[in-house]
């Protein structure tokens with residue numbers, strides 16, 4: 006299969022980049038092209054969001070993209086098909102990010118196995134915490150289908166809970182730079198920087214950090230702190246103002262800046 | 268059974284579910300705040316001092332106990348059982364919502380929070396939140412769908428007057444569900460100083476349980492009042508169901524009284540078409556996980572939440588409280604519907620027969636009560652929850668019931684033609 010998550014983190018590059026795409030935004034074909042364009046420009050991993058009417062962890066930018074995609078008639082099925090079509094062309098790991106209700110409605114087994122079949126490497130479902138009913142089932146099917154379930158963690162998490170989550174964690178840990186919803190902002194919260202150190206003390210898994218990244222500088226500031234930066238809303242804003250070239254330029258500039266700092 | 272239930276409620280801190288429903292399906296970043304809230308709630312629930320303080324406020328501020336009124340004229344019209352009305356409409360701020368708002372505001376203060384954030388549909392919960400915020404010196408920020416702001420303007424005005432900040436919600440369906448999303452997101456960003464005062468028995472644990480506890484004062488009072496008036500239990504209870512707080516509040520103290528029939532009335536809206544009603548338990552009920560809890564929701568085949576409609580903003584919501592979902596499956600509560608037109612008719616009927624103006628939400632319960640009263644004998648007793656007052660519905664009801672006169676008034680008012 007194309008590039009595994011481990012391979013990405015084994016690369017020499019000092020900070021990897023995971024970009025975010027809302028499937029079906031602004032339409033299915035454009036989002037498909039955007040994934041290819043991001044891969045070409047130098048993204049290391051891509052998180053593809055399957056749109057939901059009520060995206061609880063998302064701020065205005067991504068929420069609006071979700072709603073637009075749904076207005077255009079996007080369904081989870083179309084989204085899976087869109088990924089399947091380009092799977093062989095994209096030589097890097099893809100993840101699906103979505104909300105529990107879509108997985109639950111399809112059935113956890115089907116959702117996980119169909120995701121695996123279309124070629125993604127892992128899943129992110131932020132509103133399915135490890136200690137709620139259904140999670141064990143979900144975890145079972147992840148194992149069965151050889152996918153990783155990515156945990157999204159934030160400052161404020163108790164140590165006992167962190168330890169329990171880390172027992173189940175795989176692939177990498179996704180840490181939010183702010184306690185809040187997604188959205189382009191400036192800077193990161195001090196408590197989140199402390200939290201990164203705390204998580205590091207308890208796991209050997211690679212760390213990714215996102216939420217609120219809106220500049221190259223913010224990303225280079227993460228060098229040495231985490232292994233991967235996640236950029237979402239900012240790329241949607243860039244796309245909205247200047248199309249996929251604008252997005253590609255940002256990815257290229259970021260990679261150059263990472264090279265220079267390294 | 269009684270004993271079993273007691274045991275369970277003691278360990279309720281650990282059990283986040285009602286059967287298979289409920290839970291705490293939220294992003295990890297919300298878990299610490301919800302754990303803090305559960306911890307505080309289960310602690311203060313056992314505190315006599317907290318309960319005394321709440322009782323004092325219920326009596327002296329909210330105006331409890333509210334009357335249980337024997338509606339003689341309505342009874343005659345129903346041609347069946349005796350109909351009593353539980354007048355939550357006479358609470359401070361005009362609806363049952365104050366019961367929950369007082370409890371949670373008191374808790375928020377104990378937790379050291381200085382701001383309250385809330386969603387509102389009909390504006391009754393927003394009004395109750397604004398009132399307790401004013402009373403306790405807290406800041407309040409109320410998220411309200413744009414559609415609801417228009418149809419419940421009287422409440423918007425009074426919320427503002429009490430010092431609340433109203434934030435219009437323009438996402439999605441621009442009604443209650445979207446206001447809940449917006450309030451939750453605001454809360455995620457302000458966990459340190461803010462308490463989310465959720466207004467119905469929905470959302471992630473511990474809200475459904477806590478809101479039910481605070482609203483159960485309705486059922487407890489009904490039980491005591493009816494014992495005093497009739498020396499017996501009721502035979503039938505009827506309440507409208509939005510998220511489910513007034514209904515579970517009335518029903519809960521009667522759950523173990525198996526002979527008491529419980530009816531929950533959902534919004535039938537304009538009819539059975541997609542997007543025309545707010546029936547979670549209609550033809551083809553669907554289960555899902557939305558807004559932090561597992562329950563019945565109005566969803567499409569893929570699990571996307573569908574638009575809803577009801578003439579009453581408070582019933583215009585896509586989710587059903589998880590405990591009600593559980594009691595539905597267990598066969599303990601029967602759910603049925605009343606349409607917009609039937610609710611409007613009942614609104615007028617209650618005004619004309621008893622001189623009581625019900626909220627359009629509560630009018631659904633009245634309409635249903637009048638439908639089924641004949642199925643019971645004259646010796647049997649029905650209690651209908653009048654969850655709120657109808658003053659807030661002036662703009663909707665007047666347009667429907669006094670079309671031309673109302674329009675003329677509005678025009679004159681807008682043109683500054685009126686003398687006062």
Ligand SMILES: Cc1ncc(COP(=O)(O)O)c(C=O)c1O
Nearest residue numbers: 391509510511512513581654655
């Ligand atoms: C007067 C009144 N009744 C009923 C409701 C419905 O909510 P619930 O089902 O939580 O009682 C509302 C909600 O806004 C309301 O204002």
